Amino acid sequence: MIGLHKSTMKNPVIRWIDSRMPIFSMMQNEYGAFPTPRNFNYFWNFGALAMVMLMIMIITGVLLAMNYTPRADLAFDSVQRIMRDVNYGWMIRYIHQNGGSMFFIVVYIHIFRGLDYGSYKYPRELLWMTGVILLLVMMATAFMGYVLPWGQMSYWGATVITNLFSAIPLVGQSIVTWLWGGFSVDNPTLQRFFSLHYLLPFIIVGVVFLHVVALHITGSNNPLGIEPKGPQDTIPFHPYYTIKDSFGLCVFLTLYAAIVFFAPNYLGDPNNFIPANPLQTPADIVPEWYFLPFYAILRSVPDKLGGVVLMFGSILVLFVIPWLDTSPVRSARFRPLYRPFIFVLVASVIVLGMVGAHHPEGIWVILGRVGTAYYFLHFLVIMPLFGVIERPLPLPESISRPVLRPPGAGGGPLPGGATAKPMDKA
Amino acid sequence: MRRAVISAALAALLAAGVATAARAQDETPKLPRERWSFSGPFGALDLAAAQRGFQVYNDVCAACHSMNLLHYRDLSGIGLTEEQIKAVAASKTYDIIGDDGQPTTRPGTPADVFKAPYPNEKAAAASFGGSYPPDQSVLVNAREGGPDYIYAILTGYTDPPPGFKLAEGLYYNEYFPGHQIHMPQPLHDDQVTYADGTKATVDQMSHDLTTFLYWTANPEEVQRKQIGWRMVLFFGMMAGLTYAWKRQMWSGLH
């Protein structure tokens, strides 16, 4: 028949729907039978966890918005009303508040996986870049979300970060006035931040869709960094990875529940329990923990514009690492010279986080500058250089035969005992 | 080469750690660690202490400090009966506009917000030389150290050490950052006659008041921890079950 999809679904009702709108076939192909490398480790759980976190944040966020009032004189009290008078309001609020932190933990580990296993390399450049876009939109969403309770840290954090844009030459101050909708962070700012905070997560949903499309064209990377050669190297996503992701989800939810129910304010700042006061600046203006490394980079440069450029640059540089990394080998498992430096990068980001939490004095200034210097050194110097000068370890023949073949050994399916070429097409 | 790089990284972390420790050496002494009924994952609220604390708030603190986020009906959370709540509410008067359009007053009801001592923040600050007595609804959460801090402030009034320059109109407190606090010592022995007969020492009143203030800031805490245990145990059990299923399912792969 013209135009109808050839559905293989058995149930007649589902078949009727599927032949006109093949959502069931699509689910079966993309999440049912989809061939997935058989050698994933638990780092590969974090993409699915991120998707679950996005759903949790949207559901709890929509519920909170039913009771939240985005007006400067009413916002703080409306949040407290949710905590006290709305049935289970405290629970929805704490899940949402700590969910922001959990979302960033999951995404930062997900990014680490990408760096360690070369998931950004050919042919997954767009997968990586949509990911960086997602990180940026997440950060904007989280920043605006933190302003909404209109506590001291909400107000002053918003003031500091929006003021940064004044560093832009010529048009800076006009941009800031435009962002504020006034001459300081005030009610117009709060109201537009609420509107955008509600909007951006749905933009994230759209970009996640593109991210998954990009993934399903190239297929997933795997810990060995070599492409699957055939069905012997893959297993269907369902049931193997659905059950593994379910297990990972349960472990994650146990940790998440422990934080929400036993230490819901541990990751927060006491100052945000004080209603915003434009006439009183808190002793320490500190962003939420997931922004601390970037805050440290910002403050490590004495020049205001320089600090802003480096702070945004630290995220923008991520866009181009598929081209900065010159190594022919994907997974850092086989890059003995380069791999330790990934851990130095992680350490420097952690140190930068600690720097961001302290006053910029004494040793913290030095550590901040060293950390910032290493961060950019890693991407701009080490990545391009090491790919060229390094001698990678021999790669395994295939995923299902991970036993390494020493170069020159005879026998085996490939002539001359050749090892698998790096970054082969599947 | 690799070892050198890792050592360098560890050294940096160590340096940061040491720096943190050094930094912690502050002027203000460490807070005394009190024992609270609500502390820890098994914490429960000592209702008797909270009720005594409410009496301290009502008789002493409410003269200067508002409690704008609480309603009288919320007091059922510390065990007050409906009759007691109605009586407390009715003892306060509220300004309203009468049916004739003129200002008048009425007695409070359980649905009312706690009566504030001053009509607004500015009026309150003006009565205290420009210093606003903070609203107490979430004060415990708004201070680093939480209940330990509040208790320390309440019991921390002493004479200033010799040579300390105390500014006019301020009072010396051991634990207040900078040691000079606007609030005079609020609690004195036997200031309040407890309804249950407990001796009202400064220590006792401070302890009870802090318990009450912890409750006003976190009224959901007891229910939250109870649900929390069920959640953590349930997800832990599900983690075990799904792990077993996963191992079983994957064992078929060669």
Place this chain on the structure above:
Amino acid sequence: MAETSAATVAMHGEPDTGKRDFLQLVTVAGAAIAVGAIAWPLLDYMNPSKDVLALSSVEQDLTPIAEGSGITVMWRGKPIFVRHRTPTEIKEAQDTPLSQLIEPQPDSERVKAGHAQWIVLIGICTHLGCIPLGNKPTDPRGDYGGWFCPCHGSQYDTSGRVRHGPAPLNLFVPPYAFSSDTKIKIG
């Protein structure tokens, strides 16, 4: 690149079915319990909150209401008529034969025992929801001395019962109780 499941099985072996039925059952049951347990707070969140419930009952002092007169009080967003009936009005209400009523109901069912002089009604016409007139002695009260709805002409008697349409039902009586002889609590 999609494979048939037969090829998958041939390649990798069947996922182990062994003890799977019991383990599977318990795990799926656990997941179902989780979904239910999580669904309830999400739904209850949207139920009336504590501050809404606190305002869900209203106390009214009856002493300022003169005989023959009535007032309107707001309760849960609706107007409530509280009228102090004269002895003549009470007698009229009690003596009406039920056969003459559009919705037969004795007056005794619509007042509290021992307080027949007080009639408490939801002041919303049962036709299309207008607010009838009749609380003040100077208001038009219709032919039966109760209330008159100006929208489409429905008339109610001194017990709030509909006597002339188009309204089909008597004015509703809200839940209320006498907390003392001079005070009622509605809701």
